[in-house]
Amino acid sequence: MEMLRADAVWSSQAAPARVCGRGISREQLIRRLGEAAGHNGLGGGLAALTEYVGATHYLLARHDLSQDGGxxxxxCSDWPxxxxxxxxxxxxxxxxxxTELEKCLSVLQPSFHLMPDDVDPPRGISRTYCAVTFNVGRSRFxxxxxxxxxxxxxxxxxxxxAVLAAYTASLKTAVEVRQDREFELxxxxxxxxxxxxxxxxxxxxxxILGISRNTINNYITSVMRKTATRTRSEAIAHAVRNNLV
Known part of the structure; x- marks a missing residue:
């Protein structure tokens, strides 16, 4: 999958391409987000945000779960x-x-990606999709x-x-992810x-702690798994960014 700079996507559009107007007004958006929050409806809130920006389908991904596959x-998603x-x-x-630095720099910065050649998007939908990241507490979405x-x-x-999506997700106390897994250190x-x-x-x-080196390494491996980091340096950067140390 190829990632494109936003300006590259813009310049590559054909002449008929149009900068999207809002599908709904700001007032309608706020009202629908309020209704979604009142009913604890994450999907309804994301659908309103998707329509507001002129997109057609949404997918909310949680990064600390992506490393497990599946x-x-x-x-929450309405993608095919x-x-x-x-x-x-x-x-x-x-x-x-x-890297941790790249993760920090990418927050609230839209990026555009091309779908693989073997993926067929719905009729009339671009093969390029947009992704924008944000944090809710210590979780990255x-x-x-x-x-x-x-x-x-x-x-x-x-x-x-993205800011409003973070707000909407933060209101939902029981996000539809596995609840039997503990990510707190x-x-x-x-x-x-x-x-x-x-x-x-x-x-x-x-x-210092009076336990074996193997046990320490096991703890460190667990830390990197829970924080979705690959090295000790990245784990430290993650800890500093989230005020863990």
Whole structure:
């Protein structure tokens, strides 16, 4: 899957392409978001945001679930299922290749991606889709949007929609993801993370905490799994960004 810079997508549009006007007014959007919040309806809120920015379909992905494979990373979506299934591995792969610094810099910055050649979008829908990331607490999400072939999405409105999507998701106390998995770090894992940030090795941390080096490495592996990081440096960056140390 190829990622395109926003300006590249804009310049590559054919002459008939139009900058999309809002599907609904701001007043209608706020009213529908209020109704969705009152009924704890994440889908209704995302549908309103999608229509507001001029897109056709939405998919809300939670990044800390993408590393496990499968479709558990999909929080809420009205994308055609065959496209979601095809893109699931690609989304996980993109997440794995992204550094902590890149994750920080990409927040609220729309990016555009081309679907693989073997994916057939619905009739009239562009093969390019948009993704914009945001954080809700310590969890990282992406709102991924399909849009018509003849439409250019407004970056300003996409950033606005991402902020409102974060607000909408934060109101939903029981997001449709697995509830039996605990992503909060344990006290011992936080201790290990603190000492890593202090520049200590596994052997040194083992002496400090009075447990074996293998146990320390297990804790550190668990930290990286829960924080979706690949190295100790990325884990430290994640901890600093989220005020964990």
């Amino acid at each position: 479709l558990d990373f999909v929080v 299922f065959d496209i979601v299934r095809r893109l699931s591995g690609i989304v996980a792969g993109l997440q794995a290749k992204t 992406s709102l991924m949007l399909l849009f018509p072939e003849d439409v250019i999405l407004s970056q300003e409105e996409l950033r606005e929609v 344990t006290e011992r894992e936080l201790e290990c993370l603190f000492w890593i940030a202090e520049g200590k090795t596994s052997e040194e941390i083992a002496v």
